[in-house]
Amino acid sequence: MTKPRHRVAIVALPGTFVLDLAVAAQAFGRRPSVFTKIRDEARAPYDVVVCSPAEVETSLGFTIGDVAPVSEILTADTVVVPGLEAPWAPQHPDVLAAIKQAAADGKRMVSLCAGAFVLGQAGVLDGRRVTTHWALADEFREAFPAVLLDEHAMYVDDGQVLSAGGMLASTDLCLHILRSDHGQSYANDVSRVLISPPHRVGGQAQYAREPQVRATGPLEPVMAWVLDNLPEPLSLERVARQAHLSPRTLERRFRAETGESLQSWIARQRVARARALLEDSALTVTEVAHATGFGSSESMRRHFRAQVGTSPQAYRAAFRAPVA
Template sequence: MQAFGKATFTELRGQANPPYDVVLCGDVSTTGSAELGSGVGDLAPVEEIVTADTVVIPGLQDPLTAQNPAVLQAVGDAARSGSRMISLCAGAFVLGQAGLLDGRRVTTHWLLADAFRAAFPRTELVEDAVYVDDGDILSSGDMPAAVDLCLHVLRSDLGAAYSYGVARLLIRTPEDRYPARSACPSPVAKSDDSLASLLDWLTEHLHEHLDLQRIAERAHLSTRTLLRHFRAHTGLTPHAWIIQRRVEAARSLLEETDLSVLQVADNTGFGSAETMRRAFAVRVGVSPRDYRSVTRRLHHAPSTVSTADAGAHHGTGARPDHGSV
């Protein structure tokens, strides 16, 4: 609702006709609108799912249980009719139970990875991905990554500038600027001084080559123990954590300096502009050059959002001005 809803569009552009018509569907016999929080409104019947250009499946309280057959039928029918399917966090289990994931690439919350593989062995689970865009099926990892995926969809449909504007509304602190908030590590337990020290060391040495063996030696752990210990406290593998930190450092340099893209890549440990470009494509949804261009333009004109950057629309997805979600 926050990413695609009318209120967000009106806040950014002050226009009455938003690009998406958002309809919240559910089983009204088991879920009343009062349970969904203030401002959401009444639920539409699940059958309306079939009419949507884009279907968004949110996270679930208990994804391992069998889901409502009527919902699964409607989700499956929508996909077969050409709707774009988006799952957030554990919502991938609904797509799997609807029979839509055989041979497809998806991700879900890392804690559910083993259960997901067991339930859907014919699906390629990309466990460490922030989000996966597999054409007409898109999926995010943890809940912060759900924001990233929504911003990725907005950029594809409406352009980088609009996605950046939504990010500024969704993300609370000035330091958390556009757009990737995915895979942000969980706070390290205060009692775990050894890992906190290791993370500080990694942050200071981002510009260097950091392979798993070197990190394990620094932590005085085996690589296997390091992986288990690191993930338990950050929710990420060391590689994913380092890439995220490098992206954040690169974003700061792109915003605040006139260093070339290659110089930024060298200074943040990516090694090459192409490696940094691929990391930005996954975690930021825009190239380093486009990121610098958009952020500088918006910093010079913070009260406006350009409408000239509208990107190509997804072939089977929600369409600006007349799409439904």
């Protein structure tokens, strides 16, 4: 007897991100004709269906009308939920019920980008480790406190539940699933069609933007002074003198206002300044280290990797175009 083909249901909801949906459809669905130059495959190894309660207006404003009913979710072996514009909004109860039932039946559940919010609303994430887009981490933690969020991961494989970070991290996760289902060689061949690396080094931290400093409390003047003097040695004692406070009082007030120590905050600001210089200047890594107050390239590498998840050299290679 012929083994039943693995069925993938992609759940399309109002405001679905077109790129997420397209990545899933391309990774699991019909192969482009150029794939025959790489691998002799008559059909993709999956049957793919797009499910929705009704016609779907996507994030780009056009409508997808060729959709299957939500009940098709229950026939799938893998359920994929792409990201969407307003993931915190309450989703259609029939969709949530079908997703919850599919998870209870042991089906593989996959969220792409903000699609993790939908799985969270369906109640299938409690106690699990997942990721979502780094910019939505605060909203996700507030909505689902029982879920273990790793916002720095490119994707997370937690067994039955798999999740991807930002939109293009969806490609990384889909290739990971192909690798798990059909081996590294098969995933590599699909990556060759997509012109995407089979596995990217590092996580979302290298893409996250440090929020702009908006000090409004009593420490605003001294924080502004620190930012103006980042290249200089900034011990707790020196900053305390500038603030006309004792070191102990400054540290206590700083933690109360920012939630972290003064030196931790200074290190984050130096890394943020280093990222900007690595992207926009021609300074060497050593020169960037001195310009941001780290004192040595080794010190900067240590703090940079801890915060960004990659090295300054790798970060520059990814975020600064080569000079023509």
